[in-house]
Amino acid sequence: MIQEFRLPDLGEGLPEAELVQWMVAEGDTVTLNQTIAEVETAKAVVELPSPYAGVISKLHAEAGDIVAVGSVLIAFDVEGMDAASPAAPGAADVAAPAAAHVAAPAAAEAPEEKAQPNLVGYGAAPASAGRPQRRARVAAARVSSHSADTAVLEAAPHDVLHTPETIDAPLERPRSTPPVRKLAKDLGIDLALVEPTGETGIITRGDVEAYAERVGARAAKTAPEQAAEPVPTSPAALSGAPRERERRIPIRSVRKHTAEAMVRSAFTAPHVTTFLTVDVTATTELIASLKADRSLEGHRIGILAVAAKAVCLALAQTPELNSRWDEEHGEIVEFDYVNLGIAAATQRGLVVPNIRDAETMTLVELADAIGALAETARSGKTAPAGMMGGTFSITNVGVFGVDAGTPILNPGEAGILALGAVRRQPWEHRGEIALRDVMTLALSFDHRLVDGEQGSRFLAAVGGILREPGRAMLMR
Incomplete structure (x- = not known):
């Protein structure tokens, strides 16, 4: 069977x-x-x-x-x-x-199809297929320009009706693979006019080639007297010459998701960014001493782990930074826990998985969690559930040699802290000029949830711990 x-x-x-x-x-x-x-x-x-x-x-x-x-x-x-x-x-x-933690929709089976096993978290396809929306785009493309080639329009699928309903319908990008989209672009073909022949509704190379041949034949019949550029009809000619000095990369997967999230965040939450430059020599000396401790061998404790611990301690004093704006219910939700997001740059794009209940962890536990999180993210194995439910985030731009920046909030969070590079430079110390380890902190926050006073107090608290790590002993 x-x-x-x-x-x-x-x-x-x-x-x-x-x-x-x-x-x-x-x-x-x-x-x-x-x-x-x-x-x-x-x-x-x-x-x-x-x-x-x-x-x-x-x-x-x-x-x-x-x-x-x-x-x-x-x-x-x-x-x-x-x-x-x-x-x-x-x-x-x-x-x-x-x-994890996601309820899947019930399967919507066609009468003639057999149901497949429904694994946990697996659901069926959306009830509405993409083809009617794609046809609406074809109809819109047909009437949008009076200069459209008659042969091209005649070669398009003939089951499209020029009605206000189809023209006003939601538009959907034709589904195809990157090589097929490149072929269509090289041939000057709008994929919205190409009808897929397969059951999946995905436009194939054969669909594009067949459409190009059909357009070429119709163009010859409708305008023989016009000296138009010949349309390639042979498979060899249809390969098209690649463009020089430029590349086109499809926008999809993590890059597409990140772009959508950042645009949504930037145009939803009023961002404010404040900066603080701190002498972190005491912290770098602490890190050096921990690295020399044989009992901690195998634990990679760095500036990011210390900053993460400082953030957890500072959030307890300024809960406004650990909250969410609930527009639907007209409420501000304050969290009694910290799901600390750590921005990770991967080959697939930027992801922000989070460490659950980070406020309960010691410095060593945080360092281990950050290391495991980064390794999983770089391998592309972070589960979707691991990137949901964050309450505050940290991005370490200093690893790229950058001193400061204005980070964009992870959607749904009230604050994000950017760590700049640690620089050895002249600095005032105990009334004299000395070479010290200095770094800049940049805090962006949602001004709907956080006032300037609260944001400044939080940043000062984090900076105070990095300046004097022993101050953490006075906090809870």
Whole structure:
């Protein structure tokens, strides 16, 4: 019996994901919950467990493809083998980390389709398919310009009606892979006018080539007397010449999610940034002594860990910085715990996973947690749940040699602290000029939640601990 497995909603409410790599091949025998693929969403790389035990009969996508949620991803031959039940404990154990604390929507099955096992955190595709929206975009493209080529319009799908309803419908970017989008751009083809032939609704290279041939034929019939540029019709000519001196990179996954979050934050919360330059020589000397302590061998305690501890202590004195503006309920939510976000620069883009209940940790525990968090983020294995629920964030721009900046708030948080580079420079010390370790702190905060006084007191408290780490003994 052939069983098809559709790409699930991984608990993030995202419409699509990129297939990073297959861990199996056609003809392979797999066991229940064996990892079959890695997919990349806008938030993380997630491993997909096999919902069946059987033989891989067909892979419906290739590495690099953008797959819509609900589209068939892989097919299994499970004849003579037991399929996974929705309540299989193994399935829950594997799927739960990818979508912890997230309730998945119920599956919306077509009458003729068989239901697939519903792993924990897995949901069905959105009820509304993208094709009607894409057709609305075609209709809008048709009427938006009187200078449009008649042959191009005639070559477009003919099931589009020029009605106000379709023109006013929400628009959706045609779904395709980066190589197909590049081919269309090189040929001067608007993907909104290309009709996908496959069941997934994704435009393929063949769809673009067929459309280019159709446009070329119609252009010859409708305007033979015009000296227009010939449209390439052979597969060799359709490859197009690559542009020189520029590259085009698709905006997707973490980069797309980060951009959307930063725009939303910048235009929602009124940002204020305040700066403080601090002599942190005592802190760097403390760090050096801890590194020399053999009992702490294996624990990487650095300036970021000390700053994280200082932030947790300062937030206890200024709870306004550890709060959230709840627009829907008209309330300010103050947290009695600190889920401390640590901004991590990865090859996939900026992510901000957080350390749960950071205020309960010692300096050594914080250092270990930061190290584990950074390693997981760089490998792209941070689960979506690990980037949710943060209450305050730190970004260490000093590792790039930068002295200061104006960080943008992580959406939903009241404050973010940027740590600048530690510089050895002349500084006033005990009435004299001496070489000291100096760094600049930059605090951005939401002015709806935090007044200038509260932001200044918080920054001064953090700076005071970094200037004299022993002051932490006086705080709780």
